Amino acid sequence: MELENADHGQSDPEFLVAKIKNGDKEAFMKLVGLYQQKIFVLTYSMVHEREDALDLVQETFLRLYEKINTYRSGENFNAWLMKIARNICLDFIRRQKARKKESLDQLSPERLDLADTDQDPAHFNPGELISRAVVGLPAKQQAVFILHHYQELKYEEIAKELKISIGTVKSLHYKAVRKLRKLLARQLGGEA
Amino acid sequence: MKNCRYYRQDWLAYWLGELDSNRQKMMAEHLARCQRCQNELNEIKDVIGRTEDWKSELGKTMADIDWDRLQVAITDNVFRQKESQSAAGTAATLKHRHWQPALAGLVAGLLLGMFFSYLLLRPERWPESASRGNSKVNLPAGFVQRVDLALAQRETLDYLERSQYLLLELLQAKSPDEASAFLTQDRIQKLLTEKKYLNNQLEEVKLAKAKMLCDQIEMLFLELIQLSPEMSETELRSLREIIEGRQLLLKINLVKKELQTSEV
Numbered sequence: 436m437e438l439e440n441a442d443h444g445q446s447d448p449e450f451l452v453a454k455i456k457n458g459d460k461e462a463f464m465k466l467v468g469l470y471q472q473k474i475f476v477l478t479y480s481m482v483h484e485r486e487d488a489l490d491l492v493q494e495t496f497l498r499l500y501e502k503i504n505t506y507r508s509g510e511n512f513n514a515w516l517m518k519i520a521r522n523i524c525l526d527f528i529r530r531q532k533a534r535k536k537e538s539l540d541q542l543s544p545e546r547l548d549l550a551d552t553d554q555d556p557a558h559f560n561p562g563e564l565i566s567r568a569v570v571g572l573p574a575k576q577q578a579v580f581i582l583h584h585y586q587e588l589k590y591e592e593i594a595k596e597l598k599i600s601i602g603t604v605k606s607l608h609y610k611a612v613r614k615l616r617k618l619l620a621r622q623l624g625g626e627a
Numbered sequence: 628m629k630n631c632r633y634y635r636q637d638w639l640a641y642w643l644g645e646l647d648s649n650r651q652k653m654m655a656e657h658l659a660r661c662q663r664c665q666n667e668l669n670e671i672k673d674v675i676g677r678t679e680d681w682k683s684e685l686g687k688t689m690a691d692i693d694w695d696r697l698q699v700a701i702t703d704n705v706f707r708q709k710e711s712q713s714a715a716g717t718a719a720t721l722k723h724r725h726w727q728p729a730l731a732g733l734v735a736g737l738l739l740g741m742f743f744s745y746l747l748l749r750p751e752r753w754p755e756s757a758s759r760g761n762s763k764v765n766l767p768a769g770f771v772q773r774v775d776l777a778l779a780q781r782e783t784l785d786y787l788e789r790s791q792y793l794l795l796e797l798l799q800a801k802s803p804d805e806a807s808a809f810l811t812q813d814r815i816q817k818l819l820t821e822k823k824y825l826n827n828q829l830e831e832v833k834l835a836k837a838k839m840l841c842d843q844i845e846m847l848f849l850e851l852i853q854l855s856p857e858m859s860e861t862e863l864r865s866l867r868e869i870i871e872g873r874q875l876l877l878k879i880n881l882v883k884k885e886l887q888t889s890e891v
Contacts, residue, residue, distance in 0.1 A: 464698060467702055485688055493704060496701050496705055497705050608640070609636050612671055615674050619677070
């Protein structure tokens, strides 16, 4: 029982955060091990490139370390960390869009068709289409969708994670799916 | 069907098996007889199906990643960056420290300067504190004496010069009328007043010769002011005899020279 408790303590983000605040490297490594895959699922579903997603995972942990003192005990750590990761991804997407716009501005009109193929839905695989559509969802719907489909949490667990009722989770999920359906229909010209 | 709205929001949860058994059963019964809800569920299945495709692709991508290595790499990288940042912070602090000896030297110099200034100029060292005239300003007595002497010299010189002009004019006047024209009562009175003011200074500072000469000139001016505005020939002659007899002009020149060279 004692061993069980000790192990539970080792995996408890609150316990690890307290140690990290004191500069404990091992606790930080443990926290990385606990959350790196969850964060990768989020970053990959938002940026669709393996290497970019991995860089963003690293950036998320770097930001976490910088902001660790702003984390208040009792706060939902998973939600706090996912918010950091999501903001980093959004920054990345914004930067990428700006860079792409800049490079497109420099291209001659005859080359624009070629450049646009990057954004052509016909070039996406079926899974990537939905992933790109998820990025366009409102924050709460996106969080519920990702937690359910990519992190495979049950409604009850999502409700606990996001500190909302199960009814709200159900409703947000339904709205997310309906919106995705519309987004896919728009992208595929009514195919979906 | 009229009550489709009652089921619509739950088709996703139904498909995912997130409803309780009663609700699940009720939904299944409705689905069996409602084409509209079947269509709704099929569309949901399509979206979820695409998600499953994505999930399987994601699963393959994740399977290729060495998570243990990534865990170590992330940790090392974060801590390396933290160390380089703190090293940069220390370097910045050390940079500031380069200035510290210079600053300390400057402060120490200022303090020492203030201390020695105090030792040299402190009031106890001044034998005769310059609190004369109830002045709240304390100055070294020697300094005050030198200032007093310089002032007395300057004013005596001024007095002697103006007296000299007057005596010269008196000597050079061609007639008593001409002498009376420039020897006005006002002019003589001003010189007498100036002499009174000068008396205090001549007594305080050691200007003995100058004092004696000024006294003689004063005596002459006192006699002069008692004369009537219209001077007679006899009076003019008598005055000239006094000036020449006492060698006033010569004495004035000598004293002036002495005053100018500060040897009085």
